[in-house]
Amino acid sequence: MIGGGEGAYIGGIHRFAARLDNNYELVAGAFDVDAERGHAFAAKNYIQRDRSYGDYKAMVEAEKSRPDRVDVVAICTPNHTHYPIAKAFLDAGIHVICEKPMTTTIEDAIALHDLAQSTGLFLGVTYTYSGYPMIHEARAMVQRGDLGTIRVVQVEYPLEWMATGIELQGNQQAAWRTDPKKNGRGGSIGDIGTHAYHLAGFVTGLKADAIAADLATFVEGRALDDNAHVMIRYQGGARGLLWSSQVAIGQSNGLRLRVFGEKGSLAWHQENPNELHFTPLFGAPTVIKRGRDDLSEATRIRTRTPPGHPEGYIEAFTNLYSSFAAVIRAKASGGNQSSFAEGVPTSYDGLKGVAFVDAVVDSHEAHNGGWQTPRFV
């Protein structure tokens, strides 16, 4: 693991996710820009001292020649460091799990994707929310035609935590997210809008044809957007509306997806993720509960508890990690991937996410909200 040491947030989630299904063992890492603090953190996590590294370069160098070298590395650092770290590990023949967005520029994203392709290594991107079982159920329902042709997609991802200028008050998480050099061109649209965009595509299978966007920055002195409105035209005629916001008071982690087809509609809310709401045309709304025996295989294999025993974010993240493990094992064994690997977010999904941010910012800046086609969809 790179990053994710003391005081970090997402690194701890990665470790829970690695542990819960018993598919990973954490044996090495460079956890902190402060090497001593990193070593202390490693010791607390039962890492042997000689595999606690001062930085990622030292880790690549040492691990690549070990017979028991790590199979895969998780990159939990700010966005602008994803590219060099991922490149270094891929160059060393080590699989990579990378936080989203995959890179801060489209050029870097293309390069990483090409590198993953040419080396045959796995580069997984943590589009976390696609790990939720009921998101897989939604996807299965769309695929088997329960909704008919999709007409309208409404997706939103509002947050409250940056409603004031906390980046000026010492919040490190907010500080790099509002720095274009570290975060990339998109503020809210890059940080969370990409999650929403990926989720909508993951469930519906739709590809964007064109987008038109309106970005805003409400907190004074902030260099990137903290609110984004995006209209989407999908190939085939469906229409979408995407909202991301970092200033939406009252919204803790309000990712919400609604899909309307010609035969039915679906709704899902991340804060109550065990339920999927389905309404057939002119019928009664029904609640589909995670854990039922009659759900799709993709849902059932991502389920640990019966209906009524809630699972949450850590289990979703674990599902993603278990998908990554399924791909890596298949590559190692030369065998077929298990069904767990289906839909796993890869470097191409990472590339699509970066292309989406580019298209949004281009639409807003260069085209005054005019329609813009993402380079990769």
Place this chain on the structure above:
Amino acid sequence: MIGGGEGAYIGGIHRFAARLDNNYELVAGAFDVDAERGHAFAAKNYIQRDRSYGDYKAMVEAEKSRPDRVDVVAICTPNHTHYPIAKAFLDAGIHVICEKPMTTTIEDAIALHDLAQSTGLFLGVTYTYSGYPMIHEARAMVQRGDLGTIRVVQVEYPLEWMATGIELQGNQQAAWRTDPKKNGRGGSIGDIGTHAYHLAGFVTGLKADAIAADLATFVEGRALDDNAHVMIRYQGGARGLLWSSQVAIGQSNGLRLRVFGEKGSLAWHQENPNELHFTPLFGAPTVIKRGRDDLSEATRIRTRTPPGHPEGYIEAFTNLYSSFAAVIRAKASGGNQSSFAEGVPTSYDGLKGVAFVDAVVDSHEAHNGGWQTPRFV
């Protein structure tokens, strides 16, 4: 009353609204295009035979010379007839309550508004949802600064009922709503999008600076949009997103408004209208219930029952009617309007609604989604 006879929907609601608060007595009308059916309907509603008219022209003619002539007429007919009927009654010196949209063209809307201004008569437009007590509470909270400067407005009005081509299957309500000559240029955006737009403006006090829109028609053979996505830039910098849809399966009457300010946020849903959800910055979400003694005066005077005893759509419509009565009484007496008249939707609101539809359709058609400024805001 013009229209609203046997089999009509909204006419019955107007009658409930007129009756509940005992502010009106229904004494005359031309209820049906089929005069005999209209007379039968009138008889069932305790209307004297000589005041049941064959059409609106006969009614204007007869009523204007009666000493006990009607004070006000309610127009409950398809959109394209609003203009001639309203004009005829205003010309005869009779106040008018008109269904929305006020007219099908901006020219007619301007003319009617000017006529109301020049005659000094009242022309109220039934933006029904502004009659809900908790909408008045939301407005009062914005006005007294509980939310601080408004940043983001999310408003949506999705419906299911036209998800198939019911206009081809004999549904009269749907038939005229999908006929550009009878309905005007906007389909879903004219029929329900205007409600959403008015509500957002009513609560926040914001005026649109520019809008960019994407319209779609999903049901084959339909001549008007049945889904509309609109991005709004308000004067002063707030941003809005508006969605109207007539093909949103599972949505009965899903008008929903969310307002995010720099100090707090509000959420309200028409299907559960007795609650207003407020969250202060970084605080806990709270539920404000209709009927409490500590709400604003505007809310309290629109309230009939204590908390926990739900009021609904008919009561909201009644509040609108009672507001109209307050204005008309003040005009009749030459006295001041009661506080019930504050915020009542007038011909200018009707005009703004028509201008909004024009801007949306222009943005979509002529400007390919580009920003467009409504002529009246």
Place this chain on the structure above:
Amino acid sequence: MIGGGEGAYIGGIHRFAARLDNNYELVAGAFDVDAERGHAFAAKNYIQRDRSYGDYKAMVEAEKSRPDRVDVVAICTPNHTHYPIAKAFLDAGIHVICEKPMTTTIEDAIALHDLAQSTGLFLGVTYTYSGYPMIHEARAMVQRGDLGTIRVVQVEYPLEWMATGIELQGNQQAAWRTDPKKNGRGGSIGDIGTHAYHLAGFVTGLKADAIAADLATFVEGRALDDNAHVMIRYQGGARGLLWSSQVAIGQSNGLRLRVFGEKGSLAWHQENPNELHFTPLFGAPTVIKRGRDDLSEATRIRTRTPPGHPEGYIEAFTNLYSSFAAVIRAKASGGNQSSFAEGVPTSYDGLKGVAFVDAVVDSHEAHNGGWQTPRFV
């Protein structure tokens, strides 16, 4: 109308209910114990001066000999006055609509019921909540077997408003409700528990076989129970649990009914009355919305607006009033009752309610919670 003048609560609701469906005209009353205040109130409500009476005795005396005498009187006074007033009007040949509980003693209840039977007059009791359309839908579903044999009934009616000793602080509504002489033997159980008990029986058709109760008084100095727990054994083996409380902070008017059968379950909550929640055995929960065309006739005739346009407490009360009108019209015409009269709460329902309170208080006081059979079920 007797009582219900200035400052009263339930009288106003009765008037809304009488007016909304246009089935009644309010022409006479004795609205206030203070005759002058009563006359002023009458004038504001368009009552002719000679039919505004000083008290109920004067009204009976004058009305009974008028050719245009009232058809029916509504009694909106404290409980202990129901008996003499109802008796006087029935003796005079006038139908009666009476607030619940019908009387404060079982003897009075028996006498009134007998009087209604012997005179052939109608004595309706306002078990308001049985006026809700979705309660009729629930009843229809039970009757047609959608739930199979009923096993368990959970009903509760918690309120907050008497959580402190407001009767000592000048609240008149609370004062008579906590005075055994005016209210009867049961505090919360009489005031609201009887509503819950009626509703459970109305929906399920079950009759109590025995009850065991535990009453408590939490507010110091209060003479009657303000919280009641009741276990019910129904004839045929079903079991019930009933909770009423006047000290349940956070509960505005929390009447809630859940019915579990061998084939399905139902849930309904008064504060969101337009929805009925149904789950078939091992199936997905579904939401049944008021206003749909496919609901039972009993539901449809009590419905004014389509799905998504909420109706509430006033409409439920109106439905009750319209049921009363249906019975009274049938008696007047000698014809058959319309389907609107089915299930209307009569004097026998009033009697059952008083017998229930007796059984609860007896179980608690004389039998230390032991099983007790109500005298009328």
Place this chain on the structure above:
Amino acid sequence: MIGGGEGAYIGGIHRFAARLDNNYELVAGAFDVDAERGHAFAAKNYIQRDRSYGDYKAMVEAEKSRPDRVDVVAICTPNHTHYPIAKAFLDAGIHVICEKPMTTTIEDAIALHDLAQSTGLFLGVTYTYSGYPMIHEARAMVQRGDLGTIRVVQVEYPLEWMATGIELQGNQQAAWRTDPKKNGRGGSIGDIGTHAYHLAGFVTGLKADAIAADLATFVEGRALDDNAHVMIRYQGGARGLLWSSQVAIGQSNGLRLRVFGEKGSLAWHQENPNELHFTPLFGAPTVIKRGRDDLSEATRIRTRTPPGHPEGYIEAFTNLYSSFAAVIRAKASGGNQSSFAEGVPTSYDGLKGVAFVDAVVDSHEAHNGGWQTPRFV
């Protein structure tokens, strides 16, 4: 671990809970009554072959003399085996984590509790739901007086899964739960009623003074209750109502607790466990979200993710396991317990649970619903 092998349910949850916080390593077990199947299961779980045992006796025998013997054993077998297994491990000096109910008879429960006391070993009982962070918040709020004196406790635990005679159709989980010899005297009241009873006591700190109960068996041929209604009088005057059911169609795992005090009320629902609903006297209902920085320490140390990132059942179980680890480490080191050990369910809680079931069944059987005082509270 004893039990919990292939096809078992709760054993898997125990393993997740042991793993997530990295406090345990699973090194030995007797997983199955079929020894070969047990060994196969052990191998899949990375257990060395010589520590996969044929039964618990073999495990006690072998482990007690190993230098690296297990610190603690988890018992995940049917109820009637808890006693002999727990006794054997305690006799061998090994700490025990035991599923609830601790034993099937009060005598066994007393004996086990005494043994734990006399040996100084830890015997933890998995009252799972007390592991939820917001349950700790509720407890902290009661303790610091936010609710004032508690008046009323409403707790319910309805399930659907045994609504038909699945025990006759090969469901092993249901088979032993409906066999008095394996399950103990209480059916639903023993299996889930004890959870509800513990939770109510855990949050409020109240001790039962007397209980009165009505048990029912709805599924034909079933030997134990599948529905229980219980009225509770707590010491000090508070009143409680407890409902447990295994035949409640539509209820997946519907544990729900509401507590009403003289200053405020709380509500919590296991299926949406990240929220706690609090209403102050005559105030607005508020939602307290797990993950906030301003919650009590007991809540914060049981929290892994920020607000809006849901945690669930596995995390609650993990919290319990981490509490157990805190106690065991303190015993091992002779040091003080960390704050994580506060409130941990011990053998005395197990004993109270068994005493509660006894009192309920006694009230129902011997006393016809009369008040009965549990032997241990």
